[in-house]
Structures are given as C-alpha cells and as structure tokens.
Amino acid sequence: MQKQRASIVFRLTMLILVVALVVAVSGCGGDSAPEPAQEEEPAGPTPKDSYTIAFMVKNMFNPFWKLCKIGAEKAAAETGKVRIVHYSPTKPDNIEEQTRMVEDITQKFLAGEIDGMVFVPVDYKALVPALNEALDAGMPIVIYCNNMDDFAQNDRYIAYVGQNDYELGKAIAEYAFSKVDYSGKVVIIEGVPAAITNIDRMRGFHETLQKYPDMELIASQTGQYRRVPGMQVMENLLQTHPQIDVVLSANDDMALGCIEAIEAAGRLGEMVVTGIDGIPDSLASIRAGRLTATIDYSGFRQGYNSVHMIVKALDGEPVDRLIMLDFTVITQDNIEDFLRQLDEIGQPY
C-alpha cells in the first residue's frame, strides 16, 4: 500500500519535473529563433544578402551580458540582414561548456549554417585551442569585451572590440581623487583577484595612486566582484578605519554593496565612492546622490559595435583590428545628459 503510494508520488514528481523542464526550456527558447529552412551555401568570405551570426556571452545571470545581447540585436536590426543566434554557457563562466559550444558553432559553420562568430572568452587562455580550431576552419571571428591571450600574435582574428580596463581604472581614480583635492585616505575594493579585468583595473588604480603622494592607500581587499562580499568587506573595513576619504571599487556591484554598508554605519556623506561598469542600478544610485561616480563600460555598445564590425568584415570592407570604445565618467553632474543619450540610442537602463 505504502509502496503503491510512493510510486504514485514518484510518478507525479517526475511528471511535475518534466512539465517544469518543458516550461523552462520553452521560456528560454525565446532566445534563439527557429532555424529557417535555408539552402546550404558554401562558406567563404563572399558577401551575402543575409548572415547568421553566433553571439557568445559568458553567462545568463549578469545584467551586463543582457545589455550586450540587446546591443547586438539592435545592430542586427539596423543592418537588416543579420540573424543572431545567442549562445551562453548554462553553467556561469564555465570553460568546458564554452569550449563545447565553440566546437558546435565550428561544425555549424562548416555546414554553412553560421557565417561568423562574435565571441567573449570566459577564460582568455583556456579558450585559445578551441578558437584556433575555429580559425583553422576559416570562421570569421570578432572578439569583444575580454581579449584572447593570443590576439596580438594571431592575425586571423578579425578584430577586438572592447574597453581598456587599465584606462578605465586610471580615469575613475583620477576623478575620485580630484573630488578630495588629491589628498586623503583610500580604500580599494578588488574584484576576483586573478581576473584579467581586475588586474588591469588595479594597475590603473595603483598607477594613479603613485601620481599623488598625498593619497594614502590604507586597505585593499577583495569583494569578489559581488555585492554581498563587497558589503561584508566594507563593513569590516569601516570597523577599523575611522577616516576613509575615497573608496575605489573595481566594479559597480561591489560599490553598491559598499554604499549599503557605509549608509548603515551612518557615514555616507563622509567619503567618495566610485564603481566601474555603469550598470542600471548604479546609475539610479548616482541619480539619488549616493554613489559618487562610475564609468560606462557599456555592454550595449560592445555588443552593438562587434556585430557591426563582423558584418562589415563579411561584406568585404576593411575593419580596424583594435577597436577601443571611448568611455564617459558618469557623475551627479552629467547623469541626466547621459541617460538622455541612452534613450537616444535605445539602450534600456
């Protein structure tokens, strides 16, 4: 009797699980349009009337990649002849899964189903072999956001579209220090210690610190690029440093965690706090007069420009190999203008 009941419960659970899975899959399915029945054409650099582009992000969870996708779609719509197929590792930032996806895209390229790839590596070294196989197959590839380790020596990549993290670090530190007249105590909230973006942003921070002898670095701790650890680290630092003038955070997420901690300690007006990225809620925070400044890392423009670049290359037009996007330091003074610009280009925030 109990056994029977158990098996009914088991069957019901399985049914619910399957239904949930189907719902989830169909929910995710909105990401990629069904494959149109196309005649197979030989792959090659010959310009065509329509292209199918594989667009890669690092994960499905970070709002930044969502903006990259929206930018890519906008560029595709502007050209009027591009269909984007989105790829994202289901396990966030998973090397092995992304490698398999690249292999899959390469197969599709050889079968003539895909014309090119816009790619961001979850690891700038680990993905080199997979990408070289794709290049061997003759696939046109544009890298964006994080560059590949072998980009400089390997001229088979079409282009790199991105931000210079080192310059961003320098620019935001420069702005933060100017707010305290180049003298005061500085706390740095680092990202994931070994991440390439973090290494470059840190280099920018430290170089700017060296420029101003009156800016004293009193602590540098990691918040793992995440809000909760960022807040936790800031609370701990607030315990031991009665005077903090500047908090330089390697990204917005952590900076917003810091803001919560500083506010809870009743010290919000005492210090300049800056982030990097320009994610929507940091813009809202600047608007509300809480976060001092951030820098626009613009996922939207990175996605947008990389799709335009690969289309240009496929059309046989010349493309610059290294495309460094310009950036804006966003502050209380220019936030309204900046948001207006976002409206104009159709970027959501």
Added chain:
Amino acid sequence: MSSRRSNVKGILLRSARILVLVLLALVITTLNRDFATMSNLLNILRWGSAATILAAGLTLVAITGGIDLSVGSVLSLSACVAAYLMTQTAIGWPLAVAGALAASACVGVVNGILVTFAGLPPFVATYGMLWVAAGLAGLLMRGSVYYGFPKGFLFLGAGHLLGVPLPVFLMGILVVVLTFLLQKTTYGRELYVIGSNIRAARLAGIKIDKARIIAYCISSICAGMAGLLYIARLNAADSATGELMLRPAIAAVTVGGTSLLGGLGSVTGTVTGSFIMTVVLAGMNILNISSFLQPTVTGGILIGTVIADVAMRRRETMEEDVFSLFQNLAGKGSVESKKGG
C-alpha cells in the same frame, strides 16, 4: 554511559573548536585592537548569522549521511522570488517572504524525493537541483537586479530586537529549535541512526524516506531564510546572490565536527565552525591581508582546526554514539545522545 560523563566528554569535544575560535580572536586582537570592539563583534555576529542559518540546515542533511549541494542556489532562488514579488507585484512583503520560503521548501521536497523514491545518490540529486534552482532564479530575473525593498522587510536585516540585531535573534531561535529537534525528539535521533546505519534504521522500523525528505526540506528552508536575510541587509537581489555560499557552508559544517559520512554532528558545532569562518574573513579584512593570500590562510586554519579537533577526540566516540543511540531508540539508557560537538 552516565549522562554526566557524556556531558564532560561533550564539552571536551566541543572545546577544541571553541578554543580555536577564541585563539583566533585573541591573535587578531593582538595584531589590531579594533577587532575586539563591541561594534565589530556585533558586525561579525550579524554577518555570521545568515551564513550560520544556511550551514545549520545543511547539518541535518549531513547527519543523515547525505549532502545538499543545492543550498547556494536555493538561497539565490529565495532571494529572487522575494525580490521579484516585492518589486514587481503589489503584494505585501510578508507574503513575498512566505512565497520565497515556499519556493525553497519545494526544492527541498524534490531533493528529498529524488534521494528517497528515485534512489539517486544525494550528491547527484542535489547537484542537479543546484542547476535547476539556479536556472529558475535566472529565468525569473532575466539578468536584472531588483532593489529598493519595503522598510518592514529591510528591518529583518538591519533591525534590532531587545538590543540584538534581528538576524542574530533569528539565528539563535533557529539553533535552539534545531538542537532541540536533534537531541530531544525521536525524529532527531532517527536522523542519527539513518546516518550511521541505514539498514539498522530500516530494521528498527524508522520511516526513513519521510525522515530524509523532511531533513532536505529543513535544509532548503534554512537556505531560503538565509537568502532573505542577505537581501534584507543588502537591499538588492540578483540571481547570483548565493553563488559563492555553498563551499563556506560545507566548510562550516565539517569544521563544526559533523561527519559528512553521517551519524555524527550537531548544530551547535556548526555554529562554531561558521563563526570561525566569519572571524577569519573579518580578521583578514581588518589586518589587510593580501587578497591572493587569503584563500591559503583560510584553508590552513580550517585544516588546523580539524586537526586539533581530531587530536582531542577519541576514535571510539563514534561507535559509542551509535551504540547509545540504539539504546535510546529501544527506550533504555539516558535520553541524552552523545554527539561529537
């Protein structure tokens, strides 16, 4: 087995970890006096609470000889469900909290059913559910961050009750309840028996499936509660909120003296283990130890703690525990079960 002897032994067994905790605090204080201020200790208590609640639930599953790898994702899911309901719908925050805990409980029930009726190894079942729960959280958020929660909800993370931060208060209640459950109820003792010898448990007529499903459920609900406390403190939630929280929770459980092989452990031990982790992190922040060195320091301290623990624990403890548990189940001997720590 007199209960007094077991008490002494219990204190001895627990003391290794508490000793490590006190020693750590003393060392850090010597290096930087700011560590021992009241506000810093409160800060550590408050941060430690949510992590401890997460690890406390995991302890129950570990005692049954299982493991719950889905807790980090359940934490995220709970945070996202609550944040979504509070910011995107018109329902009040108490209902949002209820919804978040209900969603967590559902994952727990599925975990339990997968390891019992479907017969999957807990590692596999909960690893699968880790992705399912993370996926559902991602599906709900679609890469957005929701922030700006009602004042009443934020009180959970920042408020005080009788001068004690609310998260600490909730942690205290939960630890007392779970400890009572494990030590003073038949259900609690059944969990230990299941963990130490599942075949014997079956022969003793214990409803194993039901007991395990409830354990996984408690683990998930605790993870859900921890998620709510984190976002109430942070005033924002995204689908990766709990992504970095699984490993520290497992560390807290094991450093707290709970065996992942089952049949041995306690929630109070986990509390100590969890606070060792929190103190180490806060100490490293305050002493400004390089970010690259921090994982190594943490790992070293964890291993050191367990070595100290093992050195003070006699090997036959575990066998005695199991023996006395059977006595208890048969209704003989003292009602007190002897758990390591």
